[in-house]
Amino acid sequence: MKITRRAATLAGLGALATASSRALALDGPITDLVEGAEDFGVASDAYIYGYPLVTMEMTRRVITNAAEVAGTHGPMGQIIKLRSYPDAAFRDVTAPNADTLYTTAFFDVGDEPWVLSVPDMKGRYFLLPFLDGWTDVFAVPGSRTTGTGAQTFVISGPGWSGAVPDGMTELKSPTAVVWLLGRIYCTGTPEDYAAVHALQDAFKLQPLSSWGKDYTPAPAKVDASIDMKTPVRDQVNRLSTSEYFTLLADLMKRNPPAPADAPSLERFKAIGLVPGQSFDGKALDSRWDTRLPQLSNDRISLHLATLKRENGWIFSTATGLYGTDYIQRALVTAIGLGANRPQDAVYPVSQRASLLEAYEGEHNYTLSFAKGELPPVKGFWSLTMYDEAMFFIANPINRYSMSLRTSPKIEPDGSLVIYIQNESPGADRQANWLPSPKGKFHLMLRLYWPNEDNPSILDGSWVIPPVKRA
Numbered sequence: 001m002k003i004t005r006r007a008a009t010l011a012g013l014g015a016l017a018t019a020s021s022r023a024l025a026l027d028g029p030i031t032d033l034v035e036g037a038e039d040f041g042v043a044s045d046a047y048i049y050g051y052p053l054v055t056m057e058m059t060r061r062v063i064t065n066a067a068e069v070a071g072t073h074g075p076m077g078q079i080i081k082l083r084s085y086p087d088a089a090f091r092d093v094t095a096p097n098a099d100t101l102y103t104t105a106f107f108d109v110g111d112e113p114w115v116l117s118v119p120d121m122k123g124r125y126f127l128l129p130f131l132d133g134w135t136d137v138f139a140v141p142g143s144r145t146t147g148t149g150a151q152t153f154v155i156s157g158p159g160w161s162g163a164v165p166d167g168m169t170e171l172k173s174p175t176a177v178v179w180l181l182g183r184i185y186c187t188g189t190p191e192d193y194a195a196v197h198a199l200q201d202a203f204k205l206q207p208l209s210s211w212g213k214d215y216t217p218a219p220a221k222v223d224a225s226i227d228m229k230t231p232v233r234d235q236v237n238r239l240s241t242s243e244y245f246t247l248l249a250d251l252m253k254r255n256p257p258a259p260a261d262a263p264s265l266e267r268f269k270a271i272g273l274v275p276g277q278s279f280d281g282k283a284l285d286s287r288w289d290t291r292l293p294q295l296s297n298d299r300i301s302l303h304l305a306t307l308k309r310e311n312g313w314i315f316s317t318a319t320g321l322y323g324t325d326y327i328q329r330a331l332v333t334a335i336g337l338g339a340n341r342p343q344d345a346v347y348p349v350s351q352r353a354s355l356l357e358a359y360e361g362e363h364n365y366t367l368s369f370a371k372g373e374l375p376p377v378k379g380f381w382s383l384t385m386y387d388e389a390m391f392f393i394a395n396p397i398n399r400y401s402m403s404l405r406t407s408p409k410i411e412p413d414g415s416l417v418i419y420i421q422n423e424s425p426g427a428d429r430q431a432n433w434l435p436s437p438k439g440k441f442h443l444m445l446r447l448y449w450p451n452e453d454n455p456s457i458l459d460g461s462w463v464i465p466p467v468k469r470a
Contacts, residue, residue: 039270043241043288046268047296049261050248051236051330052135055337057251058232060106060177065226067219075220077107077114077207079180081200085188088394095390098401099382099446100183103128103200109157110176110254115168115211116155119202121148124195125185125379125448127344129320130155133175133255135333137320137341141171143379144344144449154208158256165211175255180205181338185380185448187405233334237297240289242281245271249279260324303331311466313445315348317458345379346450346457350443353469361438364421364470371414376462379449380405383418388440395435396424408432420467443467 063080066073072092074080085098107114118128118141127142141151154168157176164170186196206215227235239247252275257265265275272283306328307316320341322329332339336347353359367383375381382403387393392400402408402418409431410416419425419433420443445464447457455462 040285040288040292042267043245043271043284043292044296044299045264045326046248046271046273047241047244047292048300048330049264049268049326050244050252050273051296051300052333053133053251053255054239054244054248055232055236055333056131056133056135056177056179057247058235059337060179061223061226062228062232064106064220065223065228067222074105075217077105077205078217078220079103079105079200079203079205081197081203083197083200084193085186085400086392087398088392088400091391095384095386095444096392097382097384097446098188098392099185099380099403099448100126101186101196101200103180103182103184103203105180105205107155107178107180107205108176108254109155109160109173109178111157113154113156113160113162113170113208114178115204115206115208116153116180117202117204118151118153119199120150121184121199123148124199126183127340127448128180128182129338129340129344130171130173131179131181131338132173133177133251134258135329135337135339136174136322138173139171140320140341140344142344165208174258177255179338232337237293239293241284241292242286242289244293245273245284246279246281249273249277252276264324264326297334300327300330300334303327304335310348310464312352312354313348313350313464313466315346315457317342317346320344342450342458343452344449346447348445348447348457348464350445350467353467359436359441359443359467361422361436361441364419364425365436365467366470367418367420367443367467368465369416370465373462373465374404374416375445375447375464376451376455376457377447377449378451379447381448382446383434384444384446385420385434385436386442386444387437388442390442393435393437393441397430397433397435399433399435402432402434406431421470 063073064076066075068075069078069080072080072082080102082102086096090096125143126148127140127144129137130139132138141153152168153171154164155171155173155178158174184196184199186192257275272280307314316332318325318328319332319339353365359365380403382401384401385393399406408416408418417432419429420436421433422436422438424430425433450457452458457464
């Protein structure tokens with residue numbers, strides 16, 4: 001099952017531009033084309049509002065549809081521990097990374113809290129974002145926020161008001177569904193893999209009622225009715241309007257909207273979408289079944305124009321927490337479900353050598369950082385190479401990304417030059433070579449724990465240099 005991640009849709013900007021050319025503002029010419037345009041506009045706003053919750057649920061179904069933990073899948077309430085970085089044959093998740101090993105789980109705190117015990121990380125960089133059903137990162141323990149010592153957290157749901165056991169820190173989830181999307185830094189050597197595996201194995205996740213007792217998760221079963229082949233985004237987008245709102249209304253019963261959503265929810269009553277109540281699909285115009293999802297997704301795509309663009313790089317610093325910016329929340333869901341808060345990570349993507357020219361393996365390129373101008377981070381940074389489909393590329397040195405941990409050679413003037421090309425730049429430059437394919441490719445720069453003070457990508461006081469054709 002391919003689960004679309006942040007760069008998968010960014011990689012399709014050309015297709016999205018085509019889609020956006022047919023999208024019209026709901027207060028413009030579309031009012032002449034749709035009978036009952038006012039209700040249609042409300043329904044489209046409601047579709048965009050609910051897009052993250054519906055997508056999160058479809059993702060949860062796919063990831064947890066397993067009898068036991070294996071690879072990128074595991075039952076509800078069980079920790080999935082990725083043990084190694086993927087290679088060029090990996091096709092489960094787009095835009096994989098070769099920097100952190102995922103330690104992740106879906107669990108439900110609607111009936112009772114769950115406890116996560118984290119071992120002493122011994123100074124190693126890590127972060128543990130907890131996402132609610134609406135994709136907000138409601139808590140993010142880790143090196144930046146809570147340090148690397150041993151910690152125990154009780155994650156409680158929206159209706160729980162019990163006593164927090166001694167030695168535990170409560171993390172309050174606004175929704176029943178919770179997605180732990182943890183990342184642990186790893187150099188990728190056999191010795192470091194072993195060290196991180198030991199840390200992963202020391203994590204414990206179980207219901208609060210079982211804490212301090214021997215705990216064995218209940219047996220899980222595979223649901224054959226769940227589509228494990230079609231990308232989640234495609235599964236969501238092909239839901240009819242009636243199916244979509246029926247699912248959304250059902251999900252809202254255990255994953256309540258935020259108090260700030262009240263004005264929008266009052267509007268959504270016009271189409272029969274009311275928190276806590278089931279949805280009557282017959283209340284909507286059947287002609288909307290394909291038109292509404294299509295136009296609403298076009299509106300989400302149009303919001304790509306708001307992403308920051310610098311020297312050929314595209315990125316956003318409005319991720320992880322969204323308030324009432326529902327279109328931004330939907331966009332990030334579409335192009336990067338599970339995105340961190342910007343204080344934890346920013347992911348600039350470069351897809352083209354210029355406005356008129358794609359990156360091509362037949363050409364050579366360089367990315368140069370002047371002395372003292374390396375990406376300003378307190379965690380780490382890396383530059384990753386992907387093919388057009390956002391997967392790693394087989395190459396003679398098995399190098400998929402460049403960072404300081406790959407020990408590149410620093411120039412005499414203190415600068416760092418990365419050689420991006422298909423053929424080796426020569427033995428004296430091999431340490432700085434990021435191999436590209438013979439065809440088209442894309443680049444992603446990851447900045448974990450970016451500086452919040454000058455210089456910083458967060459406030460624009462540090463600007464990413466352009467990739468130049470040699």
